[in-house]
Amino acid sequence: MTSNGLDSKTPSGPMAEKWTRHKFDMKLVNPANKRKYTVIVVGTGLAGASASATLSELGYKVKTFCIQDSPRRAHSIAAQGGINAAKNYQNDGDSVYRLFYDTIKGGDFRSREANVHRLAEVSVNIIDQCVAQGVPFAREYGGLLDNRSFGGAQVSRTFYARGQTGQQLLLGAYSALMKEVTAGGVTLFPRREMLDLVVVDGRARGIVVRNLLTGKLESHAGDAVLLCTGGYGNVFYLSTNAKACNVTAAWRTHKKGAYFANACYTQIHPTCIPVHGDYQSKLTLMSESLRNDGRIWVPKNPEDKRPPHEIPEADRDYYLERKYPSFGNLAPRDISSRSAKEQCDAGRGVGPTRQAVYLDFRDAIERLGKDVIEARYGNLFQMYERIVDDDPYKVPMMIFPASHYAMGGLWVDYNLMSNLPGLHVLGEANFSDHGANRLGASALMQGLADGYFVIPYTLSHYLGSTKLEPVDTNHAEFKKAEEEARARIDKLLSIKGKRTVDEFHRQLGLLCWDKCGMARDEKGLKEALQEIPAIREEFWQNVTVTGAGEDFNQSLEKAGRVADFLEFAELLVTDALHREESCGGHFRVEHQTEDGEAKRDDEHFAYVGAWEFKGVDAAPELHKEPLVFEEVHLATRSYK
Amino acid sequence: MSTKINLTLKVWRQKNAQTPGHFETYQARDIDTDASFLEMLDVVNASLEREGKEPIAFDHDCREGICGSCGAVVNGQAHGPERETTLCQLHMRKFRNGDTVTIEPWRAKGFPLIKDLVVDRSAFDRIIAAGGFITVRTGQAPEAHATPVPKDKADWAMDAAQCIGCGACVAACPNASAMLFVSAKVTHLNVLPQGQPEKTRRVLNMVAQMDKEGFGNCSNHYECEAACPKGISVKNIAKMNRDHLVASIAG
Structure with a gap:
């Protein structure tokens, strides 16, 4: 069953004026009334921390929750490369319009135009804000900000702080958050995991969390809930995400009625350190910025066993430069990843597992000198050497794609509000701005845009135009949600089976990677739809979870998250199976051109696929939001 | 190239701040030298869980040296023997087959203990x-x-x-x-x-x-x-x- 009734609430008027007009049209909340509203923010990454700080500055009472021991540790901290902004400081032809266009094209024409334009507009304010907070961006000798280029763009619009841009931006947002804790506007709840959303009279009015220190369940009521809980890349088990990254908050919210959109748009990042053993717990990203100076290649002959430096130019295939001469090694992530897979599938992969390609700095070191390369990438080279035990100044790096980012997420309208009124979703957790593929240095931009510059306006509009009855945690819906959460915990602890949580997670991850990873086909996806429920069934009969419910219990935390991944994975595969086209990170083997490029089907699939939960063992219902392109003409993406 | 090593671990176990703690001895077997220190602990924890015993609690998250969650005193050194390296980026090739490794939490008045290696x-x-x-x-x-x-x-x-x-x-x-x-x-x-x-x-x-x-x-x-x-x-x-x-x- 499908419906076409999803309303994005995109404002009318010319693209460049939509946001400005909308800001004027939206309702405001009188300054004296703001303190009467309680806003619940879940997650303290870039989106959650920036939203919490900004809403508190405006006068709202904010309750902020995070799973880590400190809000400073959210996984935004690990972003390396940079943040895009249309400042055009380089005088190289950048503009708000170009950033907008690049992002729409990079997303393979599967994002909502008006959101992306707004993102490009506010990108410039983000840089101003961060500089004022003391974020130590890289600077030139004149004291002005430096930029670099990033995949999928032909201008240099990326601002960076060495290889730790995410860390510095997050610490900036965290400092703003802590400033508001001191000012009294934000109450912080660290080591809390959201287990359920509480819906009263059709509106999101609170959450149930587990206090990870004591194991006790706690209910919190509010006037709106902001979910800033990141993406679901850990469904593949091995990913570049932090270990605690999970889909639980989003998934439980989905089960309460929020639509989940475009789950099949997963980003597989091209430059990660390859898998090397079955004990491995995560994959490490090497910033895409390395592709500015590193050249990617494989030996032309699959039988070539010589060490890389003994292989002469004539016997090397710089396949990205060959296939995409105008973008070369800076081709977008989806294309670069798929090309690496293609080479390895053809037997030209390198290293002990043959599942890797070379990223070579030899030419750059010759051209620029080791010092320059060290200044640019020193910390990344060091990280690589520590993990792999090879010196990348002498030996080319070996890289392979890995699960990195989720473009899909909970469906939101232009105001970042879910179909469930009162529930707002920010940052990676929503589906909105990156279409089917995210460009490098755009995730940081989106997280901060949503938190600093979008939600303060749109949340005020919701609160200012809605009559909300007082609700407290004695309400039956809170009690019900607590009981359900408790029953689930008791169940997990009572199974006492034979297999660990990680074993199930690994099994699920491998299945998703094989059947729903960089390339997908109908047969594999259908097999996955058979296998996932079987793994889930075994999990609920044979998992072992030690310890007690009301205690600090990391086994139990993991078990709850994997249980949700085991349900979510089915939606991921269902969405991938239904989308009979190839676009961005979603590559269906059946839909490709003669030379192996993704073949979109705009006639049938130019829409957002938003799924409604109908039960764990029931098929979800598809709702479509048609994508209307007013500004950019739908075209075949070409980076040749 | 990676090899497999066996280690004896002496790990600080403490149920909570109110209960006294003690060192417990574990054997870590067939540890790949390419594994990280935390991956070695994962292996030990998995075997504890299979025996129905509570795994060693330790904070960790990004496992790429940037979130600051992890940390323990390893053989008397915070984050272990390698300089400028978090515990998650310390790799087992820094240890020798047969080594005994002592693992303790951060100890400081300003960091009250929560459980095992986890502090506040x-x-x-x-x-x-x-x-x-x-x-x-x-x-x-x-x-x-x-x-x-x-x-x-x-x-x-x-x-x-x-x-x-x-x-x-x-x-x-x-x-x-x-x-x-x-x-x-x-x-x-x-x-x-x-x-x-x-x-x-x-x-x-x-x-x-x-x-x-x-x-x-x-x-x-x-x-x-x-x-x-x-x-x-x-x-x-x-x-x-x-x-x-x-x-x-x-x-």
Whole structure:
């Protein structure tokens, strides 16, 4: 069953004026009334921390929750490369319009135009804000900000702080958050995991969390809930995400009625350190910025066993430069990843597992000198050497794609509000701005845009135009949600089976990677739809979870998250199976051109696929939001 | 090339702050030398779980050395034997077959124990809340290029701002001093032009909060710098002391 009734609430008027007009049209909340509203923010990454700080500055009472021991540790901290902004400081032809266009094209024409334009507009304010907070961006000798280029763009619009841009931006947002804790506007709840959303009279009015220190369940009521809980890349088990990254908050919210959109748009990042053993717990990203100076290649002959430096130019295939001469090694992530897979599938992969390609700095070191390369990438080279035990100044790096980012997420309208009124979703957790593929240095931009510059306006509009009855945690819906959460915990602890949580997670991850990873086909996806429920069934009969419910219990935390991944994975595969086209990170083997490029089907699939939960063992219902392109003409993406 | 090694682990186990702790001995078998230290603990924990025993609790998250969650004292050294390396980035090739490895939590009055290797580092958040920020509301910021920042100042700020707040400096210090952590943030903000208006109150308030949290004083052992996974320099402590002196006289 499908419906076409999803309303994005995109404002009318010319693209460049939509946001400005909308800001004027939206309702405001009188300054004296703001303190009467309680806003619940879940997650303290870039989106959650920036939203919490900004809403508190405006006068709202904010309750902020995070799973880590400190809000400073959210996984935004690990972003390396940079943040895009249309400042055009380089005088190289950048503009708000170009950033907008690049992002729409990079997303393979599967994002909502008006959101992306707004993102490009506010990108410039983000840089101003961060500089004022003391974020130590890289600077030139004149004291002005430096930029670099990033995949999928032909201008240099990326601002960076060495290889730790995410860390510095997050610490900036965290400092703003802590400033508001001191000012009294934000109450912080660290080591809390959201287990359920509480819906009263059709509106999101609170959450149930587990206090990870004591194991006790706690209910919190509010006037709106902001979910800033990141993406679901850990469904593949091995990913570049932090270990605690999970889909639980989003998934439980989905089960309460929020639509989940475009789950099949997963980003597989091209430059990660390859898998090397079955004990491995995560994959490490090497910033895409390395592709500015590193050249990617494989030996032309699959039988070539010589060490890389003994292989002469004539016997090397710089396949990205060959296939995409105008973008070369800076081709977008989806294309670069798929090309690496293609080479390895053809037997030209390198290293002990043959599942890797070379990223070579030899030419750059010759051209620029080791010092320059060290200044640019020193910390990344060091990280690589520590993990792999090879010196990348002498030996080319070996890289392979890995699960990195989720473009899909909970469906939101232009105001970042879910179909469930009162529930707002920010940052990676929503589906909105990156279409089917995210460009490098755009995730940081989106997280901060949503938190600093979008939600303060749109949340005020919701609160200012809605009559909300007082609700407290004695309400039956809170009690019900607590009981359900408790029953689930008791169940997990009572199974006492034979297999660990990680074993199930690994099994699920491998299945998703094989059947729903960089390339997908109908047969594999259908097999996955058979296998996932079987793994889930075994999990609920044979998992072992030690310890007690009301205690600090990391086994139990993991078990709850994997249980949700085991349900979510089915939606991921269902969405991938239904989308009979190839676009961005979603590559269906059946839909490709003669030379192996993704073949979109705009006639049938130019829409957002938003799924409604109908039960764990029931098929979800598809709702479509048609994508209307007013500004950019739908075209075949070409980076040749 | 990777090989397999066997280790004897002596791990601090403690149910909670109210219960006394003790060392427990475990055998870590067939550990791949390419595995990280935390992956080695994963292997040990998986075998404990299969036996129905509670795994060793330890904080960790990003496992790429940037979130600052992980950390333990390994053979007497915070984050183990490799310099400028977090525990998650320490690899088992640094150990030899047959080694005995002692693993303890950070021990400091300012970091009360929670369970096993997990400690409460919320004191660091309270120190940041006392002044580790620049007071600017969203929307107030001037154009980013309105104030040029000399490159050496920007680089200095960045060197200090790299701190990941892991707490190794406190764990390594014989006085359990938090001065490296506090001075890194004071320096980061106090050298930038944007941080000047609050320079005085920042250093006074942060140092006052640090003292209140029960951290000790610096007596120049430099163990903090040696343990810091990000190589934060003790020069920041000197800078903070200068700023504090000037602020105390001015204030």
